[in-house]
Amino acid sequence: MPHPYPYKVLSASEVRVVHALAETCCPPGQIIKTTPAGALVAERVDWFLEAAPVEGRTAFRFALLALEWSPVFRLLALSRFSRLPPEKREVQLKSWSGSRVWLWRNLLKLLMALVVPAYYADDQVSGQTGFTPPGGRPSRFLAAWKERTGS
Amino acid sequence: MKELTSAGFFEGKDISQDTRLRTEVCVIGSGAGGAVAAAELAALGHDVVVIEEGPYFPPEYLNGRDYETMRDLYREAGMTVAIGKPGIPVPAGKCVGGTTVINSGTCFRLPARTIEKWRRDHGLRDFSEESLAPYFQKVEEKLGVSPVTPETEGGVARIIRRGADKLGYSHHPLQRNAKGCEGRGTCAFGCTKSAKQSMLVSYLPEAIGHGARIFADSRAERLLLSGNRVFALEARVKHGADGHRPPRRLEVRADAFILAGGAMMTPVFLQKNRIGVRSGQVGKNLTIHPASKLAAFFDEDVYGWKGVPQGYCIDHFRDEGLMFEGAFLPPGLGSMALASLGAEHKAQMERYKNLAVFGFMVSDSSTGSIRPYRDGRAAIRYDVNARDMDLFRRGILILTEVFFAAGAKEVYPPIHNMTFRSMDEARSLLNHPLRPDDVEMLSFHPLGTARMGLDPRSSVVDPQLKSHEVENFYVVDGSIFPTSLGVNPQLTIMAFATRAAEAVNTYLRQLGSVYKAGEKLAKS
Numbered sequence: 243m244p245h246p247y248p249y250k251v252l253s254a255s256e257v258r259v260v261h262a263l264a265e266t267c268c269p270p271g272q273i274i275k276t277t278p279a280g281a282l283v284a285e286r287v288d289w290f291l292e293a294a295p296v297e298g299r300t301a302f303r304f305a306l307l308a309l310e311w312s313p314v315f316r317l318l319a320l321s322r323f324s325r326l327p328p329e330k331r332e333v334q335l336k337s338w339s340g341s342r343v344w345l346w347r348n349l350l351k352l353l354m355a356l357v358v359p360a361y362y363a364d365d366q367v368s369g370q371t372g373f374t375p376p377g378g379r380p381s382r383f384l385a386a387w388k389e390r391t392g393s
Numbered sequence: 394m395k396e397l398t399s400a401g402f403f404e405g406k407d408i409s410q411d412t413r414l415r416t417e418v419c420v421i422g423s424g425a426g427g428a429v430a431a432a433e434l435a436a437l438g439h440d441v442v443v444i445e446e447g448p449y450f451p452p453e454y455l456n457g458r459d460y461e462t463m464r465d466l467y468r469e470a471g472m473t474v475a476i477g478k479p480g481i482p483v484p485a486g487k488c489v490g491g492t493t494v495i496n497s498g499t500c501f502r503l504p505a506r507t508i509e510k511w512r513r514d515h516g517l518r519d520f521s522e523e524s525l526a527p528y529f530q531k532v533e534e535k536l537g538v539s540p541v542t543p544e545t546e547g548g549v550a551r552i553i554r555r556g557a558d559k560l561g562y563s564h565h566p567l568q569r570n571a572k573g574c575e576g577r578g579t580c581a582f583g584c585t586k587s588a589k590q591s592m593l594v595s596y597l598p599e600a601i602g603h604g605a606r607i608f609a610d611s612r613a614e615r616l617l618l619s620g621n622r623v624f625a626l627e628a629r630v631k632h633g634a635d636g637h638r639p640p641r642r643l644e645v646r647a648d649a650f651i652l653a654g655g656a657m658m659t660p661v662f663l664q665k666n667r668i669g670v671r672s673g674q675v676g677k678n679l680t681i682h683p684a685s686k687l688a689a690f691f692d693e694d695v696y697g698w699k700g701v702p703q704g705y706c707i708d709h710f711r712d713e714g715l716m717f718e719g720a721f722l723p724p725g726l727g728s729m730a731l732a733s734l735g736a737e738h739k740a741q742m743e744r745y746k747n748l749a750v751f752g753f754m755v756s757d758s759s760t761g762s763i764r765p766y767r768d769g770r771a772a773i774r775y776d777v778n779a780r781d782m783d784l785f786r787r788g789i790l791i792l793t794e795v796f797f798a799a800g801a802k803e804v805y806p807p808i809h810n811m812t813f814r815s816m817d818e819a820r821s822l823l824n825h826p827l828r829p830d831d832v833e834m835l836s837f838h839p840l841g842t843a844r845m846g847l848d849p850r851s852s853v854v855d856p857q858l859k860s861h862e863v864e865n866f867y868v869v870d871g872s873i874f875p876t877s878l879g880v881n882p883q884l885t886i887m888a889f890a891t892r893a894a895e896a897v898n899t900y901l902r903q904l905g906s907v908y909k910a911g912e913k914l915a916k917s
């Protein structure tokens with residue numbers, strides 16, 4: 243049984259928002275069935291952020307915070323983003339992506355730019371799109387993950 | 394522990410204590426400019442030390458994975474953004490080999506039009522197609538520059554050719570520096586076949602073959618001057634794999650110094666060291682070739698990832714300032730071109746094999762600037778002007794038309810929440826000027842921030858790329874160009890580095906006291 247992944251950048255509540263965001267952006271489909279949790283999305287994002295500049299990390303965490311509380315502040319719901327049902331989360335994200343407000347659109351862009359590619363970074367997921375993972379060279383993330391969880 | 398006097402690659406972990414080295418030429422940066430200058434000078438018999446801030450990834454460690462390579466080989470994990478209207482990501486490499494390790498391998502000579510402009514507007518009369526040809530030829534031969542083959546050009550090229558043919562636009566496979574390319578599709582994330590002739594597998598090993606020493610994990614920080622000569626460079630070496638141990642100090646004493654940190658970091662270094670600042674031009678005149686891409690779904694299978702991602706172009710509009718080139722990406726980063734989410738996103742990604750993506754870049758008349766943040770990063774400022782926004786609108790319409798002519802069912806322009814299902818729809822939605830914030834842009838070619846010229850009051854280096862202010866100091870990278878090039882710049886940077894190496898060689902020979910033909914300096 244592997245140990246839980248020791249997150250180095252994200253807090254437990256931030257991990258929850260990343261999971262909720264990834265599930266909303268990339269729900270299981272007809273062919274691409276792997277879940278974001280199965281693709282280790284939050285772990286990959288955390289590993290990526292370890293190497294990101296402080297400003298990048300701060301901006302990402304701020305965006306997570308804004309997303310988490312936005313339904314409450316914008317009176318769309320009485321619940322935080324990560325606790326909303328999937329359909330309501332999708333409405334929330336679409337309201338940001340279609341917003342006339344530059345800030346909302348760009349915060350969402352930043353979140354998606356790190357979270358969605360983390361999902362497709364999993365060989366199984368990218369393989370389900372038909373894509374052949376390149377060159378057969380091992381993943382550095384998986385090596386780090388195995389070492390950190392003792393798997 | 395490795396012997397620091399022998400030729401080879403060195404990493405931070407090889408430098409266990411503060412160290413002083415003596416050499417003839419110290420090169421800062423190991424990308425397109427630095428590596429070529431280093432190899433040329435080493436081949437001429439000079440002792441060369443290269444200082445590179447980024448890590449050393451041997452070619453067999455490159456794994457072609459987008460997310461991991463962005464994290465480990467891109468500057469600021471690929472999160473560098475030019476602030477302005479709009480905010481534009483400006484990715485660049487930070488590793489031994491510089492941006493050439495993660496670039497697409499496209500090669501163009503400097504266009505005649507651009508040379509003419511430099512001669513006319515900047516008085517750079519030394520330059521002509523003929524005078525530069527031998528330098529281009531030398532680089533092209535070394536790197537095996539040749540057109541993409543039909544076997545590797547891939548499905549997107551097939552579509553573009555079909556659409557462009559119907560519309561009568563000129564198009565062709567791109568020239569690239571790849572030997573034995575199998576079209577594995579990961580050029581921008583490290584070529585797993587070492588086919589792409591990045592500096593890591595070409596000029597740097599050649600430099601080492603001639604005795605050069607290349608220090609990774611070492612950030613050049615301070616130049617020590619005596620009068621108007623530099624006598625030493627101080628670098629900080631990240632020590633230990635995780636970089637958590639205190640950094641070591643590396644001092645390199647040399648007779649000539651070449652700065653090749655790229656157009657983003659070179660002005661930061663110059664401003665911090667107060668070199669070239671009297672011209673008022675350091676960090677100014679930034680051009681970036683702002684770029685964008687469009688995605689389109691087809692009924693046919695495209696398999697865009699099988700083949701060279703940037704293997705084909707439409708050059709019909711080059712004189713207007715628009716170049717169209719391939720831009721396919723693996724599903725992770727590629728999914729961002731669709732900007733969809735939820736069930737719609739999944740349905741689209743399940744048809745990834747039916748997707749074609751192609752891009753274009755604008756030869757910009759907009760300019761920006763770079764100044765250092767306190768922590769040594771580059772603060773980039775850039776606004777896209779109205780003329781360039783018109784080109785974006787035109788570029789989006791042209792590429793949309795090409796996709797529909799080739800049989801696209803849906804086209805996704807780089808404008809939020811927009812999808813075109815016909816050309817009429819595209820025309821009606823784009824019948825008004827676009828605002829910068831409407832369009833998703835990227836940039837891969839920062840240039841011009843330490844421009845060359847004849848007059849020390851309006852340029853940083855002379856046409857030999859020697860500093861106007863400091864006798865033994867040269868700048869040899871993308872920052873020296875006085876205007877945007879209109880084509881991908883790596884080959885031009887390498888040709889200018891080849892030319893500059895001759896000038897440095899002449900200078901060192903004149904210096905005489907240090908260099909005697911055939912005799913190497915005792916290294917320390």
Ligand SMILES: Cc1cc2nc3c(=O)[nH]c(=O)nc-3n(C[C@H](O)[C@H](O)[C@H](O)COP(=O)(O)OP(=O)(O)OC[C@H]3O[C@@H](n4cnc5c(N)ncnc54)[C@H](O)[C@@H]3O)c2cc1C
Binds near residue numbers: 446491495496581
């Ligand atoms: C994704 C991508 C794709 C591209 N595709 C193409 C293409 O197909 N064709 C093309 O022509 N161009 C392409 N380019 C651009 C091209 O690669 C660059 O223009 C070119 O490599 C720039 O060369 P340079 O020598 O100026 O800088 P770089 O190649 O960026 O090298 C600069 C090096 O200096 C190092 N450095 C900076 N500061 C310091 C310091 N203080 N101390 C020590 N080291 C330092 C950096 O870490 C870096 O390794 C692409 C760029 C990107 C990002």
Ligand code: SF4
Binds near residue numbers: 571578580588
């Ligand atoms: S397309 Fe060619 S050059 Fe690019 S990564 Fe693949 S094999 Fe290498």
